[in-house]
Amino acid sequence: MALIAPSVLSADFGNLRHDIEMMNHSECDWLHLDVMDGVFVPNISFGFPVMKAMAAHSTKPLDVHLMIVQPEKFIREVKALGAKVMNVHYEACTHLHRVVQQIKAEGMMAGVTLNPHTPVSCLEDIIVDLDLVMLMSVNPGFGGQRFIEHSVEKTQRLRRLIDTTGSKALIEIDGGVNRETGARLVAAGADVLVAGSAIFGAADPVAEVAALRAL
Numbered sequence: 001m002a003l004i005a006p007s008v009l010s011a012d013f014g015n016l017r018h019d020i021e022m023m024n025h026s027e028c029d030w031l032h033l034d035v036m037d038g039v040f041v042p043n044i045s046f047g048f049p050v051m052k053a054m055a056a057h058s059t060k061p062l063d064v065h066l067m068i069v070q071p072e073k074f075i076r077e078v079k080a081l082g083a084k085v086m087n088v089h090y091e092a093c094t095h096l097h098r099v100v101q102q103i104k105a106e107g108m109m110a111g112v113t114l115n116p117h118t119p120v121s122c123l124e125d126i127i128v129d130l131d132l133v134m135l136m137s138v139n140p141g142f143g144g145q146r147f148i149e150h151s152v153e154k155t156q157r158l159r160r161l162i163d164t165t166g167s168k169a170l171i172e173i174d175g176g177v178n179r180e181t182g183a184r185l186v187a188a189g190a191d192v193l194v195a196g197s198a199i200f201g202a203a204d205p206v207a208e209v210a211a212l213r214a215l
C-alpha cells in the first residue's frame with residue numbers, strides 16, 4: 001500500500017474547483033501541484049496565484065513540486081499556501097543542504113527530487129536530513145509520458161540507501177504511474193505514488209485513486 005498524490009497537471013484547468021473537490025471526496029492522501037518555469041523544464045504550468053485558489057478548495061495536504069531554478073526564493077510562498085511537502089530538484093540547488101534546512105525550519109517536509117539521469121548515490125551525504133526523496137520516472141515537464149523502466153531498480157537502490165543509513169525519508173515516485181507500474185514500484189519500496197493522467201484520464205477518477213491505493 002502506498003499513499004496516493006493525484007497530480008493536478010492532468011486536471012481540467014477550466015474547471016479546477018470541480019476536479020479538486022472530486023479529489024477531496026476520494027481516498028487520496030495528498031494533492032500534487034507541479035510548478036514549471038520554462039527554464040528548468042521546457043514548459044510553464046501555473047504559479048502562486050493559481051495555487052492559492054486551489055489551496056482554498058482542497059481539504060487534502062498539498063505536495064508542491066517545484067520544477068524551477070532557484071526554488072529557495074519561494075520557500076515562504078510555499079509555506080503560505082499551507083503546503084505539507086516542498087519538493088525541490090537536486091539539479092536546481094547548488095546549496096541543497098541549506099535549502100533543506102530552510103524548508104524544515106518553516107515546518108514543511110523537505111523533499112528532494114532526482115531527474116531520471118541523477119544517481120541515488122548523489123544523496124549519500126544528505127539522506128539522513130531528508131523527509132522525502134522523489135524519483136522522476138519521466139523527464140519532468142509534461143504529464144502523460146511513458147514510464148522509464150529503470151525507475152523500478154532505482155527505487156530499490158534508494159530503498160537500500162534509506163534502510164542502511166537509518167534515514168526516515170519517504171520514497172515518492174512521479175511520472176507514468178498507473179496500476180501496472182505502480183504495483184511494481186510499491187513492491188520495490190515506494191511509499192508515495194504521484195499519478196496525473198492515470199487518475200484524471202480515468203472514467204472514474206475516484207475509483208482509480210482507490211485502486212492505486214490498494215496496490
Ligand code: DX5
Nearest residue numbers: 007140141144175176196197
Ligand atoms: C511531470 C510532473 C508530474 C506529472 C505526472 O513533470 O512532475 O507530476 O503530472 O503525470 P503522469 O502521471 O501523467 O505521468
Ligand code: ZN
Nearest residue numbers: 034065174194
Ligand atoms: Zn510532479
